[in-house]
Amino acid sequence: MLTAEENDILTQTDAETPMGEYFRRFWQPVALSEELPEPDGAPLRVTVMGENLVAFRDTEGRVGLMDRVCPHRGADMFFGRNEECGLRCVYHGWKFDVDGKAVDLPNVPPGVRHHETVRIKTYPTKEFGQIVWAYMGPKAENMPEVPQMEFGLMPERKCYVMKQMLECNWAQAMEGDLDTSHFSFLHMPAPHIQTTENRDANSPNRHLEWMRRDGRPKFDILDHDVGFVVGGARATDEEGELYWRMTQFMLPSHGTGPATVPGETYYGFTLVPIDDHSCWMYCYAWNPERDLHEAELEKFVEGHGIIAKIGPDYMPVRNRSNDYQIDRGTQKSTTYTGVQGTAEQDIMIQQSQGLIADRTREALTATDSAIVKFRRSLIAGARALSQEGVEPEAPRKHTAYRTRPGAWVASSDKELDEVLTERFGHERGLVTG
Ligand code: FES
Ligand SMILES: [Fe+2]
Incomplete structure (x- = not known):
């Protein structure tokens, strides 16, 4: 038997819960490789531990896993265009690469700081065993490896x-x-x-x-x-x-x-x-x-x-x-x-x-x-x-x-x-x- 508090600890994995933070120290499967069959193919909605994300395979075959919410005004990146090594929000064209870097902000005037500071949240991914894995933990320089099952x-x-x-x-x-x-x-x-x-x-x-x-x-x-x-x-x-x-x-x-x-x-x-x-x-x-x-x-x-x-x-x-x-x-x-x-x-x-x-x-x-x-x-x-x-x-x-x-x-x-x-x-x- 557990106390109610222990049962909550065991079962709740949203960000900032004790188990949620513990789970985020481990690589997690987030999609099958077959769900992202081709470069520049359709993005995929992915929800992991309460976080709404979008996965996409870029032109070079890398898998991006990013926040669904566009940092400009919150449009859903799932509807984005997957093109030339990035996912582009279709509301005003902001485009991000698999690392979350803004590579094009077409409605932002040149010289504005946004070009250097705007990012979208992304998580590192790796493919192993026909599965896309993600590491959602703190950005340690020495991230662990995917478990070698x-x-x-x-x-x-x-x-x-x-x-x-x-x-x-x-x-x-x-x-x-x-x-x-x-x-x-x-x-x-x-x-x-x-x-x-x-x-x-x-x-x-x-x-x-x-x-x-x-x-x-x-x-x-x-x-x-x-x-x-x-x-x-x-x-x-x-x-x-x-x-x-x-x-x-x-x-x-x-x-x-x-x-x-x-x-x-x-x-x-x-x-x-x-x-x-x-x-x-x-x-x-x-x-x-x-x-x-x-x-x-x-x-x-x-x-x-x-x-x-x-x-x-x-x-x-x-x-x-x-x-x-x-x-x-x-x-x-x-x-x-x-x-x-x-x-x-x-x-x-x-x-x-x-x-x-x-x-x-x-x-x-x-x-x-x-x-x-x-x-x-x-x-x-x-x-x-x-x-x-x-x-x-x-x-x-x-x-x-x-x-x-x-x-x-x-x-x-x-x-x-x-x-x-x-x-x-x-x-x-x-x-x-
Ligand atoms: S809301 Fe995404 S570019 Fe404007
Ligand atoms: Fe069984």
């Missing part, structure tokens, strides 16, 4: 990137991922459906059966340089072995999917607040060992795992406005929820907690330990920065973001760090090679 280091044929809109606060979406115990319920077939036929221990059916049988996994959490790794262990069919699902949390809002076995495709995501009542979930699937299959890519378009089926506006097709197309017949006969798609089931239940989950009224249990850890880490980081001026260290440890999540069956006398070493060759799941 593994998907971004892959050639494009080995990774798939998309985004989907969530109509709720970012923190409860993060908590949904950290709580891997809900898999024993929310994502299960209806209770009378058999999942036991297949005896092959590597079969996803076996994993599903183990998860269904054991709704109280034992959790272990280990800190690392940029967050922590959570292991949830469940009984298998064998005495003396456990089925581990291990997920990575990386500051401030990166998560992963815990089910990948060696050779399979990995999943991760980043949550970026649009405002306190909605966020973007940037999802990525990557396979370090092979190109993604055509069939896999087709599955992603239809929705798979953490990836929902989306419309052209990146809104999930099954969403709040249509009750996620819940089918009560299917809920009786086939699946626990009657909602199609793992991602949609997550989205439904997270959004059902309210636009901002009320954490002053909860009854937490042992399987919520990773959620408690997440809240404490974030609130402590935001408070340290806002009250004592302590800068977070994680943004400077960009290479420590190259982590892997996944599943593994291990002897039950193994501790989490040993299981991680067996599965990943590193005691926290970091790719070091």
Whole structure:
């Protein structure tokens, strides 16, 4: 449970809030590269942490991210002309480059100071992993680097990137991922459906059966340089072995999917607040060992795992406005929820907690330990920065973001760090090679 003040700290990310300032110390995804497909193409409205911005790709292919409000008399730069290395306000023709410098003020007489002093607010951007990232923090000369997550280091044929809109606060979406115990319920077939036929221990059916049988996994959490790794262990069919699902949390809002076995495709995501009542979930699937299959890519378009089926506006097709197309017949006969798609089931239940989950009224249990850890880490980081001026260290440890999540069956006398070493060759799941 949190106090009302703590819940506000955790969930509010506008500029000058403690969490808002903390988030601004980290590079944030602000658009997919595909949304700005060509130089001098149409500008894009972007809202990040309550700030209304416009993104555009200039003549040289650089991405600008600037305030939507023209400094002359406040017209909306979204309607501007994207031409010759700058965005020109169409009210009186003031033009700014990607760095916010006024390069043409056609209605200002020569010699007037405006030519030297007028600027528009912009943020530095970088493209990494088919995503445009922005740094919205204080203009430090030594800005941190974009976190070097593994998907971004892959050639494009080995990774798939998309985004989907969530109509709720970012923190409860993060908590949904950290709580891997809900898999024993929310994502299960209806209770009378058999999942036991297949005896092959590597079969996803076996994993599903183990998860269904054991709704109280034992959790272990280990800190690392940029967050922590959570292991949830469940009984298998064998005495003396456990089925581990291990997920990575990386500051401030990166998560992963815990089910990948060696050779399979990995999943991760980043949550970026649009405002306190909605966020973007940037999802990525990557396979370090092979190109993604055509069939896999087709599955992603239809929705798979953490990836929902989306419309052209990146809104999930099954969403709040249509009750996620819940089918009560299917809920009786086939699946626990009657909602199609793992991602949609997550989205439904997270959004059902309210636009901002009320954490002053909860009854937490042992399987919520990773959620408690997440809240404490974030609130402590935001408070340290806002009250004592302590800068977070994680943004400077960009290479420590190259982590892997996944599943593994291990002897039950193994501790989490040993299981991680067996599965990943590193005691926290970091790719070091
Ligand atoms: S309001 Fe933009 S140039 Fe006048
Ligand atoms: Fe889930």
